[in-house]
Amino acid sequence: MSDAFMLNRRLAAVTGAASGIGRAIATEFIRAGAQVHCLDRDGEAVKAAALELGSAATAHLCDVSDAAAVQSTFAAIQAARGLDILVNNAGVSHIGNVETTSPEDFERLFRVNVQGLYLCTRAVVGGMAERGHGVIINIASVAGTAGLADRFAYSMTKGAVVAMTLSVARDYVQRGIRCNSISPGRVHTPFVDNYLARTYPGREAEMFAKLAATQPVGRMGQPEEVATFARFLASDEAAFMTGTDYPIDGGFLRLHG
Numbered sequence: 001m002s003d004a005f006m007l008n009r010r011l012a013a014v015t016g017a018a019s020g021i022g023r024a025i026a027t028e029f030i031r032a033g034a035q036v037h038c039l040d041r042d043g044e045a046v047k048a049a050a051l052e053l054g055s056a057a058t059a060h061l062c063d064v065s066d067a068a069a070v071q072s073t074f075a076a077i078q079a080a081r082g083l084d085i086l087v088n089n090a091g092v093s094h095i096g097n098v099e100t101t102s103p104e105d106f107e108r109l110f111r112v113n114v115q116g117l118y119l120c121t122r123a124v125v126g127g128m129a130e131r132g133h134g135v136i137i138n139i140a141s142v143a144g145t146a147g148l149a150d151r152f153a154y155s156m157t158k159g160a161v162v163a164m165t166l167s168v169a170r171d172y173v174q175r176g177i178r179c180n181s182i183s184p185g186r187v188h189t190p191f192v193d194n195y196l197a198r199t200y201p202g203r204e205a206e207m208f209a210k211l212a213a214t215q216p217v218g219r220m221g222q223p224e225e226v227a228t229f230a231r232f233l234a235s236d237e238a239a240f241m242t243g244t245d246y247p248i249d250g251g252f253l254r255l256h257g
């Protein structure tokens with residue numbers, strides 16, 4: 001049997017691991033042999049997820065936008081042994097253009113999607129550089145590089161995720177750290193279901209079909225399709241890959257007409 005794409009003996013942390021893409025990544029990393037620290041601001045959900053994932057998973061209640069919580073959580077995680085892999089996945093969305101986005105919503109998105117990624121990366125990158133190896137994977141979005149309607153604050157944060165990815169990749173390329181981002185198109189997770197329930201009550205099925213059709217392949221992605229690519233990026237087979245944003249979007253960004 002091939003041992004390609006395995007993560008045996010690797011220690012990983014995944015933020016936002018209680019649900020959707022983060023949970024699928026934690027599941028896939030464990031299947032590949034890794035130990036995974038699952039961080040989420042929803043304490044009950046992350047405990048339940050880790051319980052289901054088994055003894056290779058450890059749950060941590062941690063809001064990534066809270067500097068003190070991030071500091072103490074990563075200090076505890078790394079007390080015995082440094083992390084090999086960090087996946088910055090935790091994120092929140094918002095609907096609105098520049099006029100309908102309040103300063104409070106703008107700041108809330110910035111604090112989770114941008115500052116959260118900065119704080120978590122800052123907590124691990126020094127140790128990775130000292131040990132001379134590490135992989136950081138950031139979950140961006142097609143919103144970071146395409147002009148999506150009514151996603152002003154969200155797009156701002158995901159553009160920043162792509163930029164931070166390049167900056168970290170450049171600064172640590174000679175210290176053994178690889179840093180890449182993944183930009184999913186629409187992926188069917190609670191993120192999408194909650195948005196539909198909130199925004200189109202009673203019309204969820206109709207709007208789901210409409211959202212699915214915006215991907216040229218005619219459907220939304222599955223969280224597992226992002227997770228298998230994250231596993232590849234985290235593995236030694238991707239040793240030559242750093243400083244790039246990889247869309248997984250059913251053709252959304254580049255196929256037209």
Ligand SMILES: NC(=O)c1ccc[n+]([C@@H]2O[C@H](COP(=O)([O-])OP(=O)(O)OC[C@H]3O[C@@H](n4cnc5c(N)ncnc54)[C@H](O)[C@@H]3O)[C@@H](O)[C@H]2O)c1
Binds near residue numbers: 018021041141183186
């Ligand atoms: N689903 C999509 O269509 C889609 C598309 C592109 C990008 N993304 C990105 O993928 C990532 C995951 O999205 P998802 O669809 O799996 O969402 P989801 O809502 O299903 O899961 C997100 C998880 O992150 C957690 N979280 C939110 N804020 C947090 C915080 N401050 N600290 C710690 N945990 C926090 C939530 O509790 C939840 O468990 C996000 O960054 C999102 O922007 C999603």
